Amino acid sequence: MESGHRNRIEEAREAHTRETGNQLCLERKNKTVANQREQNMDERIPPRMECIGVCVEELCPVCGDKVSGYHYGLLTCESCKGFFKRTVQNNKKYICAEKQQCTIDISQRKRCPSCRFHKCLHVGMRLEAVRADRMRGGRNKFGPMYKRDRALKQHRKALIQAGGFRIDSGPPLGSSIHHRHLRPLPILHSNPLPTARPPPLCSLLPSDPLAATQYQCTFFSSWTIKSEHTNNSGAPGSAARTHSEELHARPFSQQGPRMPQLVMEFVRCDPDELQLQNKITARLLQEQSGWEKHGNPSTFSLMCVMADQTLFSIVEWARTSIFFKELKVNDQMTLLHSCWSEMLLLDIISRQVLYGKVGSLLLVTGQEMELSYIASHASLTLASLVQRGQELVEKLHILKVDRQEFACIKFLILFNPDVKQLEDHQFIKSMHEQVEGALLEYTLCTSSHLLGRFAHLLLCLSELRSLSTLVEDYLYCKHLSGEVPCNNLLIEMLHAKRSWA
């Protein structure tokens, strides 16, 4: 308030100076301000955009407007920055008048603040970047991340320029992917990074788990270091909460119920759907050059490439995730070799539940495939697998399973205490218990049916497990008949489990 008052005085003084033209009356500070403004007008803004690199063309992941810089964790436009700030600072609560599926773009972003805010969170805007103390200026802990992201974008830009293609302006995934029963790809916002030939799993995991710690290693620290954003509004009872409660239950954005801290961390670990979509699409584009030489690939081969790339993203997710990154590489590999098909299936199923439409299968690339097409063209085995998958999607849909719960289920699958040959079995068992506890706590917070919801989720998990075994068997048969494209992670995974048995 005081600073606002001072600003008004300064502005009044500047206005007066402009009017009178009496530059001599200006204080030195005011001269600096004036100089800065002049710089803003001519040279300062363009270099800044240069600095951002590719973001000159990059669009806000929330509404598609022009990006103005990094705000609250990622590149966004000025309006979404302001919207996010207002929402968090003023602890606003919105309710969607529709089904929480409103389109957010430049023209419609004002229409539904609820969906806009959800999208802000979904694309990765960080609540904790909004300062509780409202202090201006300076830098926060995200600085290094912004720097890395900038470097990465520059690197991508260089690669894309060298490769001579881009995905968001060029033709959509060539006819080979595009034709037949797939709907066109949606507009993709950022320039994806084509990856090199798939390396084996062991080379994807760091030899020293601690070496993998980059930005996301704040997971553990968040257990001990209080987040920048704390609710100081003096909610009733907050003062009486114990330290343990403080760690496990924090006010959760707009919904009202308290979300266990651990669940929040799990959600934070979750890769962004759009980024994943871009990455895998880029990989498919790269594969395309190979296909052009050998004719169009079968739909099944395409699905294998998508599955393979999804596996890479799963490994990447696990590698940088809370608890998992603390494990020895051998245990990391054992766990991943053990759960890959469940993770893959969960990835597909959660996409249908969270974003999919009835009657079609939403692929990781954002394309849609008609279920009726699958039913009529796939083999009996595959059609029945898809059918069982759909039934599970339906169950989870009825339960209205949300991102938070899916994030927990991923960790439940990953830390499977029933896996043999683990060096640190005790740690994995205790992690599994912690995840289960967090999920239970979350379901108790969000559901009025007490243990019913939690039990239903565990039943679905059990169904997922049995289905994944069938999927593995099916894929292994296809592999034996030479239909699974070679040199990939999918095949490594298929072999890994068989070699134990």
Place this chain on the structure above:
DNA sequence: ATAGCCTTGATA
């Protein structure tokens, strides 16, 4: 309430 522009201030 929104969104564009302005001020601030820790850090590289």
Place this chain on the structure above:
DNA sequence: TATCAAGGCTAT
């Protein structure tokens, strides 16, 4: 010292 992401101000 320049940078740039925070918060602030204000016309719409």
